[in-house]
Amino acid sequence: MIGYSNYFYRVTILARWLLLILLTVPVLAGVVGVVLPAFGYFPAIGANAVSMDVFARLFALDDAAEMIALSLTTGAASTLIACLCAFSLLAVFYRTRVLSWLQGLFSPFLVLPHAAASISLLFLLSPSGFFARLFTFDSDAIPSSSQSYFLFDELGLGIVLALIVKEVPFILLMALSVMSQPLIKEKINGYFNVGVSLGYSSISVFFKLILPVLYPQIRLPLLAVLVFAVSNVEIPLILGPNNPSTLAVAVLHWFNHIDLSMRLMASAAAVVQVGVAAVAIGLVILIENILAWLGERSWLSGKRTFGDDGLKLLSLFVVAGYAVLVAGTLFNLVLFSVAQHWPFPQVLPSGLTVLHWQSVLEAALEPIINTLILGGMVSLTALVLVLLALENEVLGSFNRAPDKAHSYQSNAGALLNIALFLPLLVPGVAFLYGLVWFQQIALKNAVWFHVYIAHIVYVMPYVFLSLAIAYRKLDSRYAMVAQSLGKSPIRVFLSIKLPLLAGPIMVAFALGLAISFSQYLPTLLATGGAISTVTTEAVAAASGSSMRLSAAYVIIQAVLPLVGFLLAWWLPGVLFTPRKVQINNKTTSPQPFRGS
Amino acid sequence: MALHLKQLNIFKDGSLMLSLDATVNKGEVLSVMGPSGSGKSTLLQAIAGHLATPFSMTGKILIDNQSIDDKPPHLRGIGIMFQDALLFEHMTVEQNIIFAMPKTKRYSVSKKRESVSNMLEAVGLEGMQNRAVTTLSGGQQARISLLRSLAAEPRAVLLDEPFSKLDTALRDQIRTWTLEQLRCRGIPALLVTHDSDDAVAAGGQTFELLPC
Ligand SMILES: Nc1ncnc2c1ncn2[C@@H]1O[C@H](COP(=O)(O)OP(=O)(O)OP(=O)(O)O)[C@@H](O)[C@H]1O
Numbered sequence: 001m002i003g004y005s006n007y008f009y010r011v012t013i014l015a016r017w018l019l020l021i022l023l024t025v026p027v028l029a030g031v032v033g034v035v036l037p038a039f040g041y042f043p044a045i046g047a048n049a050v051s052m053d054v055f056a057r058l059f060a061l062d063d064a065a066e067m068i069a070l071s072l073t074t075g076a077a078s079t080l081i082a083c084l085c086a087f088s089l090l091a092v093f094y095r096t097r098v099l100s101w102l103q104g105l106f107s108p109f110l111v112l113p114h115a116a117a118s119i120s121l122l123f124l125l126s127p128s129g130f131f132a133r134l135f136t137f138d139s140d141a142i143p144s145s146s147q148s149y150f151l152f153d154e155l156g157l158g159i160v161l162a163l164i165v166k167e168v169p170f171i172l173l174m175a176l177s178v179m180s181q182p183l184i185k186e187k188i189n190g191y192f193n194v195g196v197s198l199g200y201s202s203i204s205v206f207f208k209l210i211l212p213v214l215y216p217q218i219r220l221p222l223l224a225v226l227v228f229a230v231s232n233v234e235i236p237l238i239l240g241p242n243n244p245s246t247l248a249v250a251v252l253h254w255f256n257h258i259d260l261s262m263r264l265m266a267s268a269a270a271v272v273q274v275g276v277a278a279v280a281i282g283l284v285i286l287i288e289n290i291l292a293w294l295g296e297r298s299w300l301s302g303k304r305t306f307g308d309d310g311l312k313l314l315s316l317f318v319v320a321g322y323a324v325l326v327a328g329t330l331f332n333l334v335l336f337s338v339a340q341h342w343p344f345p346q347v348l349p350s351g352l353t354v355l356h357w358q359s360v361l362e363a364a365l366e367p368i369i370n371t372l373i374l375g376g377m378v379s380l381t382a383l384v385l386v387l388l389a390l391e392n393e394v395l396g397s398f399n400r401a402p403d404k405a406h407s408y409q410s411n412a413g414a415l416l417n418i419a420l421f422l423p424l425l426v427p428g429v430a431f432l433y434g435l436v437w438f439q440q441i442a443l444k445n446a447v448w449f450h451v452y453i454a455h456i457v458y459v460m461p462y463v464f465l466s467l468a469i470a471y472r473k474l475d476s477r478y479a480m481v482a483q484s485l486g487k488s489p490i491r492v493f494l495s496i497k498l499p500l501l502a503g504p505i506m507v508a509f510a511l512g513l514a515i516s517f518s519q520y521l522p523t524l525l526a527t528g529g530a531i532s533t534v535t536t537e538a539v540a541a542a543s544g545s546s547m548r549l550s551a552a553y554v555i556i557q558a559v560l561p562l563v564g565f566l567l568a569w570w571l572p573g574v575l576f577t578p579r580k581v582q583i584n585n586k587t588t589s590p591q592p593f594r595g596s
Numbered sequence: 597m598a599l600h601l602k603q604l605n606i607f608k609d610g611s612l613m614l615s616l617d618a619t620v621n622k623g624e625v626l627s628v629m630g631p632s633g634s635g636k637s638t639l640l641q642a643i644a645g646h647l648a649t650p651f652s653m654t655g656k657i658l659i660d661n662q663s664i665d666d667k668p669p670h671l672r673g674i675g676i677m678f679q680d681a682l683l684f685e686h687m688t689v690e691q692n693i694i695f696a697m698p699k700t701k702r703y704s705v706s707k708k709r710e711s712v713s714n715m716l717e718a719v720g721l722e723g724m725q726n727r728a729v730t731t732l733s734g735g736q737q738a739r740i741s742l743l744r745s746l747a748a749e750p751r752a753v754l755l756d757e758p759f760s761k762l763d764t765a766l767r768d769q770i771r772t773w774t775l776e777q778l779r780c781r782g783i784p785a786l787l788v789t790h791d792s793d794d795a796v797a798a799g800g801q802t803f804e805l806l807p808c
């Protein structure tokens with residue numbers, strides 16, 4: 001109707017397309033780059049016959065089935081257990097004061113990189129680790145390699161534990177963010193009040209009334225968690241068994257093998273990894289359906305409780321577990337990084353020194369700078385594109401002919417939703433190698449560019465999802481008022497919307513930094529080890545011998561994103577509160593006034 | 597200055613929701629009344645240029661016989677006010693008002709400051725330039741909000757239930773003052789309201805929307 005086209009609107013369209021391209025092209029190209037070698041096409045080593053041979057060789061390996069089973073069971077088990085824990089925490093503590101305390105307890109785990117979480121568990125649970133020290137009373141004991149039941153075991157219990165530790169906070173905080181959206185919050189509160197007034201216990205209200213509202217909203221992110229759980233490499237690399245390892249770890253080793261022909265095997269395994277992720281998703285969908293069926297029956301049963309006592313017990317156990325973990329890890333890591341001599345099985349070191357930190361900081365300076373530059377560039381790009389794309393949603397609804405507008409908006413929206421979850425639902429090992437292959441063909445030495453693209457693929461979805469809620473919630477009348485004052489859309493965007501959204505924008509930026517900081521596989525692969533970040537160094541240190549260096553790196557890994565979030569929380573108030581605030585008593589009381 | 601609405605039809609999902617044909621002369625106020633959901637706010641958004649899916653319109657909107665249909669909202673010169681003051685919280689009172697002033701060579705920043713100071717004095721809010729808007733009372737916010745709209749020198753003003761959140765005593769005061777401001781500046785205005793007292797005070801024609 002209005003039909004005006006302006007420069008700013010075109011920029012937002014461009015941003016939206018760029019965002020779509022950055023999310024999809026690397027993933028799709030990467031998949032192609034893995035599928036081709038998997039079917040025997042890899043010109044670099046003279047292989048260009050398309051066949052199923054490589055898959056045949058892969059499945060002929062003795063432990064192929066075990067690797068697949070290990071990936072599937074650790075990933076699926078951890079996600080299901082984590083869901084149970086997170087939902088029972090929500091059911092037990094929703095609408096209590098404990099909840100905000102829980103948010104505080106869990107938030108650090110959300111931003112702690114997976115690698116750091118695994119190393120922390122290694123420190124606590126290894127045969128010479130902190131818990132072994134606590135429970136070894138014979139002062140001459142030497143750490144035995146069989147004493148740890150959790151690490152490197154064939155069932156992958158260590159992997160499951162580490163995944164659960166990372167997943168429960170993620171699921172809980174994600175659910176809370178959905179539950180805090182005004183419309184959903186209103187609905188949930190209503191259901192809660194009605195349910196309780198009908199005599200249902202608050203826990204049964206949660207499972208019977210609130211979870212059915214909540215679950216569809218968190219389903220896609222949950223599946224993304226599942227895919228990550230069956231296919232990540234850093235956790236099984238640090239905590240998992242070696243013979244056989246998980247499939248993803250095997251892929252990593254085969255790709256890095258000196259014998260280039262192993263690349264074919266690696267690619268085939270990466271394709272199988274996609275299948276494993278698909279099977280895991282299928283399994284979860286099956287479980288969803290069974291639970292939904294049981295759920296409907298439970299509405300009819302009229303039972304007013306829902307395993308209340310068991311869930312309360314579980315929740316207390318989970319909270320206690322996290323408290324022990326936080327306290328143990330903090331104590332252990334900090335002490336390790338300043339310990340002089342700390343022989344097993346003493347619970348305290350013989351003395352303290354800051355000397356390690358001097359050498360650690362010297363060694364870590366370059367990785368820290370790399371990490372910050374990379375994270376800063378990636379998050380800034382993602383933030384700018386996401387803001388413009390969100391503004392495009394707003395402008396787009398005015399700039400179309402009315403009959404076309406609706407379908408355009410919903411098509412574009414559907415496309416974007418798929419694109420946002422594409423990098424999270426396709427296992428990293430399945431496309432990053434292919435991506436690297438193409439990147440090396442196209443621009444051999446642009447290492448920074450390659451790693452920048454690999455990071456952006458992962459950072460963009462999180463920045464978008466975290467900003468979209470606040471952006472779409474912003475009262476559109478502010479923009480109308482500003483435009484009615486004669487301000488152009490770009491002015492309204494820059495001087496009204498961005499300042500009003502300063503808080504969420506900073507948080508999204510900090511989240512982008514945290515996601516970038518925590519990337520292990522994308523960094524390792526895209527740079528071929530040429531650029532070291534805090535996370536790649538931490539994993540290297542953990543498999544090396546220096547416990548002190550590992551401890552220091554984990555602390556740095558934990559502190560960097562936390563500083564980001566603290567700044568995000570503190571800066572908007574400082575920057576966007578009018579400075580010259582003075583209360584003038586004479587004029588604050590209501591006074592009669594006259595027209596001019 | 598006069599605002600002409602020529603055979604305005606507003607459609608929701610393609611079916612007619614309301615139609616209106618009216619002229620609002622210089623300094624006059626057209627009151628629009630009707631039940632909730634009858635499309636009053638939508639009418640104002642159509643005039644201001646904010647109409648979005650699922651709504652569409654036909655007809656002509658003219659100011660001083662100049663069509664504004666093809667203009668983007670920010671170039672229409674139409675001020676819009678809601679029941680909330682919607683002051684920009686990251687700005688002070690003075691910054692809110694100066695933000696609204698047209699960008700012309702005529703005014704230097706110090707001139708603008710001086711004029712803000714005069715405007716505030718005229719409404720009994722002298723010395724409040726540097727207050728954070730969140731520290732103002734509801735009535736004070738309403739006054740600043742109107743000053744902000746007027747500072748943009750609009751050619752017409754649209755008011756969407758601007759007084760409905762004020763208590764009775766304050767409402768009379770603000771209403772009298774707002775209408776007087778519009779009248780003596782000769783600005784045509786559309787006033788959406790549920791309160792027939794508002795329509796009576798406005799003194800102009802009244803347009804009743806039917807439930808849709
Ligand atoms: N974005 C939208 N999408 C679909 N329908 C809408 C949208 N906004 C408003 N409507 C519908 O259009 C109709 C007119 O809405 P409008 O806000 O103009 O009513 P109103 O007369 O201002 O009501 P009130 O007196 O309650 O403010 C209503 O039936 C409303 O439900």
Ligand SMILES: [Mg+2]
Pocket residue numbers: 636637638756
């Ligand atoms: Mg309305």
